[in-house]
Amino acid sequence: MNNINTRTLDLNLLVVFVMLWETQNVTRASERLALSQSAVSHALRRLRERLGDELFVVGRTGLVPTARAIELIGPVRDALSGLDDVLQGSTPFIPSTAQRKFRIASGDFVEFQILPQLIQHIAQEASGLMIEVVPLPQSNMITALLESGEIDLVISTAMVLGTSLCYEPITTVPLLTMIWKREGLASGRFPLKLYLERPHVMIEAHQRDGNIIDQTLNAQGLVRHIGVLVQNFMAMPVIASQTGYICNLPKPIAEVLASTFELSCHEPPVNFPAPDILAYWHSRFDADPGLQWLREKIKSYAS
Incomplete structure (x- = not known):
C-alpha cells in the first residue's frame, strides 16, 4: 500500500480528480479548470502514480471511473467542500436547523422590550436556539467575558470599553x-x-x-x-x-x-438626551453568522 497523506500529496491533484469525474473528459476538465490539456493529463498521471490505480479508463462515452475512483469520490468531494467552507469563512447559519445557545448580558430593557418578541420568533422559526439573559457584569470584566465567548453580546447604554470590542446602536429610548x-x-x-x-x-x-x-x-x-x-x-x-x-x-x-x-x-422637566442602547461584541466573533443574525433580530424588535 502506498504511504500517502495530505503532507505529501498535492491537493490540486484532487481538484483535477473531481473535475475529471464530473466531465469524464480531459478537454472539458481543462476548460473548466482553466488549465491546458497537457497539465490535466500530467496531473492525472501523477495521481495514478501516487494512488497506484488507473482511476479512469477510456470507455465508449468518455472516461470511466475505476472501483478505486468510485470509492474515493465521495470522501474527496466532502473534504474539498469542507476546506472551501473554512477558507471562505464560517459555515452558513440556518436558524431553522441551528442548535445553539446565545448568552446576552443586559438590563431590564432587553427582557421587557426585546426578549418577548425575540423568543416568539425563535419558538416559531428557530426552535433549536436558546437565549440566556445574564446580569450586566462590571465594566472591567466585559472585554474578557466577550473575548472568551462566555457572553455573546452585551446590550447597554454607551460605555467606554477596549478597542478590541465592536459595537452598533440598537435603538434610542426616550x-x-x-x-x-x-x-x-x-x-x-x-x-x-x-x-x-x-x-x-x-x-x-x-x-x-x-x-x-x-x-x-x-x-x-x-x-x-x-x-x-x-x-x-x-x-x-x-x-x-x-x-x-x-x-x-x-x-x-x-x-x-x-x-x-x-x-x-x-415629559421630564429638563430635556434629557434620549439614551442610546448599543450592542457590544468581541472582534474575534465579528464574522460569526449566528451572532450577526441575532444582532439583526434584536435591532428589528428594539423599536
Whole structure:
C-alpha cells in the first residue's frame, strides 16, 4: 500500500480528480479548470502514480471511473467542500436547523422590550436556539467575558470599553418621569421644583460619571435627591407607587407599567438626551453568522 497523506500529496491533484469525474473528459476538465490539456493529463498521471490505480479508463462515452475512483469520490468531494467552507469563512447559519445557545448580558430593557418578541420568533422559526439573559457584569470584566465567548453580546447604554470590542446602536429610548397619580399633576412637562425636591428611585449607574439624567442636571448646576438605588427597572415603579418617590423609566416600559402601579407619566422637566442602547461584541466573533443574525433580530424588535 502506498504511504500517502495530505503532507505529501498535492491537493490540486484532487481538484483535477473531481473535475475529471464530473466531465469524464480531459478537454472539458481543462476548460473548466482553466488549465491546458497537457497539465490535466500530467496531473492525472501523477495521481495514478501516487494512488497506484488507473482511476479512469477510456470507455465508449468518455472516461470511466475505476472501483478505486468510485470509492474515493465521495470522501474527496466532502473534504474539498469542507476546506472551501473554512477558507471562505464560517459555515452558513440556518436558524431553522441551528442548535445553539446565545448568552446576552443586559438590563431590564432587553427582557421587557426585546426578549418577548425575540423568543416568539425563535419558538416559531428557530426552535433549536436558546437565549440566556445574564446580569450586566462590571465594566472591567466585559472585554474578557466577550473575548472568551462566555457572553455573546452585551446590550447597554454607551460605555467606554477596549478597542478590541465592536459595537452598533440598537435603538434610542426616550425617558418619561413618573409619580403617583394622587399627586394630581397636569399632563405634560414635570415641574422642575418638585423634581428637585422629591426623592428619586434610581437604578444603579454603571458609568463612572453617573447616568444621563445627573450629567444633564449637573451641567445646569442642578442636583436631584436620590432616595434609593435599585438594581433593575422593574423595582422602580413599585417603590414609586408606595412612597410617592419619582422615577424615570424608558418610555416603552413606563407606558405599560403606569396604569398597573397607579402612576402618571410626564415629559421630564429638563430635556434629557434620549439614551442610546448599543450592542457590544468581541472582534474575534465579528464574522460569526449566528451572532450577526441575532444582532439583526434584536435591532428589528428594539423599536
